[in-house]
Amino acid sequence: VNIKRILGGLGLVILLLGGAAYHFLFGYVVVEHIEGPITLLQRQNILDQIGANIVVFESLEETIVVDTQLAPLSSSTRSRVETVSKAPITKVIVTHWHPDHSGGISAFSSDTDVIAHQNVLHRLSSPQQGFGLTRPGSQHEFAARSASGLPNKTVETQLQFPVGKTIVELVHFPKAHTDGDLAVFFRDSEIVATGDLIWPKSFPFVDVHNGGSISGLESALREIIAQSKPAYRFIPGHGATLTFDEVVDYLEMLSQTRFWVESQLDEGKSVEQVKEMGLPVKWTQWASPLVPSVVWIQMIHDSRTMPTQAVVSK
């Protein structure tokens, strides 16, 4: 019996299993070139996308990154961005505070401008609670972050800056998916990175417990559509890009389902009764594991009744 060979074989099996387990847990990165200087990075395992989309904009002189992935992936996130774009990373834009978008800030903050809305800085500087972020009914506690995990530049309503020959525009939409959402307009490329303001082909998760609002989200989308052209493409916070028409359809679904649920509630039905009735079937195709129809109905109810939460200032 060749012990060395058996041990070697065993080692190989363990290595392969380890590799498979790693890929199952953390996935592999899919790189999609969207348009000229813009690349989309997604991490996927065999089941699903892991974390959020990362958008990379590359000019000859500098690289701009939108969103930073989950914290445990932060160092590999940065190195992956650096293999896509050789120019130095000068700005990282964080679309909102949720950990799948803001978790990797510390990989960039020591040598890069990390830009977010001021409410993102306020939220990440203090303990936060997440409700339903990963599955219906889930609850998470997030500790206040130390300085390296925080944005080092904030936006109040709008910010524009040149990158190479183009201008990048950041626009804040109050009380939408959260209370600190930024959309990023790359007008020369006819691309808008919207973070979680847009969810492709599904009911959105709206963080009504943390300053989000469905009617506010509708206003945000009306504004984004008004500021866009039919040729534009939209990169959401998760999943595949959308066309202008798909964003229009999505907004229509939001306002029609909200109108329908609110009408039922106004007729005197309880939210439980509306859930039991269920949405009219033409909208049920928008249901997803994160936001099934009953969760969407509850969210519409909560969005209207939830007291607006004041953001805790530092």
Ligand SMILES: [Zn+2]
């Ligand atoms: Zn989010």
